[in-house]
Amino acid sequence: MLKFDIEKKNNLARVGVIHTPHGDIHTPAFVGAATRATVKALTMKEMRDLGSQAILANTYHLILRPGVDLIKEAGGLAEFSSWHGPTFTDSGGFQIFSLPDVKISEDGVKFKSHIDGSKFELTPESSMQAQWAIGADIHMAFDHLAKSESHEDMEIAMHRTHAWLDRCVAEHKRLKSDGPEQFLYAVVQGGTFLDLRAASAKYCASKEVDGFGIGGVFTADGMAEMLQTVNSILPENKPRHLLGMGQEPIDLFNGAENGCDTFDCVGPTRMARNGSLYTYDGRINIKNAKYAHDFTPLMEDCDCECCKNYTRAYLHHLFRTDEITAKVLASIHNEHFVVSVVDIIRESLLDDTFSEYKDAFLSRYYHK
RNA sequence: GCUGGAAUCGUCUAGCGGCAAUGACAAGAGACUGUAAAUCUCUCGCCUUCGGGCUUCGUAGGUUCGAGUCCUACUUCCAGCA
Numbered sequence: 427m428l429k430f431d432i433e434k435k436n437n438l439a440r441v442g443v444i445h446t447p448h449g450d451i452h453t454p455a456f457v458g459a460a461t462r463a464t465v466k467a468l469t470m471k472e473m474r475d476l477g478s479q480a481i482l483a484n485t486y487h488l489i490l491r492p493g494v495d496l497i498k499e500a501g502g503l504a505e506f507s508s509w510h511g512p513t514f515t516d517s518g519g520f521q522i523f524s525l526p527d528v529k530i531s532e533d534g535v536k537f538k539s540h541i542d543g544s545k546f547e548l549t550p551e552s553s554m555q556a557q558w559a560i561g562a563d564i565h566m567a568f569d570h571l572a573k574s575e576s577h578e579d580m581e582i583a584m585h586r587t588h589a590w591l592d593r594c595v596a597e598h599k600r601l602k603s604d605g606p607e608q609f610l611y612a613v614v615q616g617g618t619f620l621d622l623r624a625a626s627a628k629y630c631a632s633k634e635v636d637g638f639g640i641g642g643v644f645t646a647d648g649m650a651e652m653l654q655t656v657n658s659i660l661p662e663n664k665p666r667h668l669l670g671m672g673q674e675p676i677d678l679f680n681g682a683e684n685g686c687d688t689f690d691c692v693g694p695t696r697m698a699r700n701g702s703l704y705t706y707d708g709r710i711n712i713k714n715a716k717y718a719h720d721f722t723p724l725m726e727d728c729d730c731e732c733c734k735n736y737t738r739a740y741l742h743h744l745f746r747t748d749e750i751t752a753k754v755l756a757s758i759h760n761e762h763f764v765v766s767v768v769d770i771i772r773e774s775l776l777d778d779t780f781s782e783y784k785d786a787f788l789s790r791y792y793h794k
Numbered sequence: 795g796c797u798g799g800a801a802u803c804g805u806c807u808a809g810c811g812g813c814a815a816u817g818a819c820a821a822g823a824g825a826c827u828g829u830a831a832a833u834c835u836c837u838c839g840c841c842u843u844c845g846g847g848c849u850u851c852g853u854a855g856g857u858u859c860g861a862g863u864c865c866u867a868c869u870u871c872c873a874g875c876a
Contacts, residue, residue, distance in 0.1 A: 462829085482828075484829080487829080514828095516828050524829085539830095540830040569828095571828090613828090642828090646827090667828090668828090673826080677827075690828065692826095692827070693826070693827045696832095697826070699831080700826070700831080700833070711823080713823095714822085714823075715821085748832080750832080
């Protein structure tokens with residue numbers, strides 16, 4: 427069983443430590459999205475230096491390239507990527523939702539590689555097998571996102587996710603070996619419907635799993651209420667991961683406040699590559715002409731490598747000239763920004779200043 | 795000096811009698827939430843009540859219902875010959 431110590435609680439919010447075979451994660455924590463076993467534009471050293479505690483890779487992408495057996499041969503994801511810290515894998519379930527030309531059945535999903543058109547199949551069992559081969563510390567159950575926002579489709583997706591969860595749990599047990607222990611999170615579905623979310627949380631809570639992913643969340647609207655419903659039902663002593671949310675700082679505050687322990691999101695690094703950079707006053711587009719002569723740091727009081735050494739004018743220049751370093755420095759900053767926001771959330775929960783921190787941060791960031 | 799060739803939106807470029815005029819780049823802005831994303835979208839002569847109106851293709855004339863496209867002269871540039 428995955429060891430999770432809760433140090434402090436405040437209603438649904440909690441501060442804790444997830445103990446994985448590759449190290450501890452002090453929660454709440456922002457987990458870097460390393461889809462293809464790399465955080466785009468960043469080295470693992472840069473990730474460590476900016477304060478990241480864990481990374482999350484994607485089973486779908488790693489099946490296509492380089493193949494999960496190769497990662498196993500390399501000694502597992504942490505060794506292969508030289509991350510050497512706690513790792514998560516997403517199941518590939520999200521790709522069912524996001525990719526075209528997938529054939530979904532009760533058994534699983536058939537799809538063609540977007541790289542060379544070759545045929546693949548992913549089932550709850552094969553996803554578990556792939557994740558065991560990849561060797562991340564924490565695996566996500568193979569889930570199914572709804573094809574639309576309707577209650578009917580959400581309910582269908584939820585029931586399929588539950589049926590697949592049972593198969594994931596069985597396969598996960600079967601795959602347990604003498605090697606380093608690996609852990610399974612169930613994934614809660616149900617969209618924006620609180621009745622479905624409650625049903626899904628109850629179902630997932632009843633299973634022998636190590637923690638929970640909360641999936642199918644795409645906007646901040648209604649998220650806090652949904653999380654209150656879900657996290658009031660999920661057992662307190664197991665960690666909860668909010669899947670894919672964290673591009674907007676408000677998501678991190680609402681997530682932590684309502685009982686989520688870890689987050690991952692591609693937004694910060696994608697924004698970075700596209701020149702949209704976080705500041706305390708909201709995101710700015712560094713490519714805009716007004717920054718050409720701005721010789722101040724991107725963000726005052728930021729101790730990331732980018733802000734400590736470079737000016738907005740320089741970053742503007744790097745983006746205008748399409749230099750690789752533009753993406754590197756921007757990614758360092760944006761990733762550091764979200765990691766440190768969650769780190770400070772953690773500290774503020776410990777010293778009971780969360781509400782003040784949240785209000786001050788969000789009012790400045792969103793200019794309210 | 796002679797003989798060819800060429801001048802189109804910031805730059806390069808398409809255009810061969812019906813055209814506010816092609817494409818690329820540059821420029822201006824926007825989007826992005828479990829990454830087919832170092833990607834995508836919009837604007838890019840002037841004005842607009844978004845119907846349209848006005849002025850444009852080196853300069854000045856001409857032919858034509860109609861000219862960036864054909865003709866003449868001039869200007870500038872390129873190539874070859876002197």
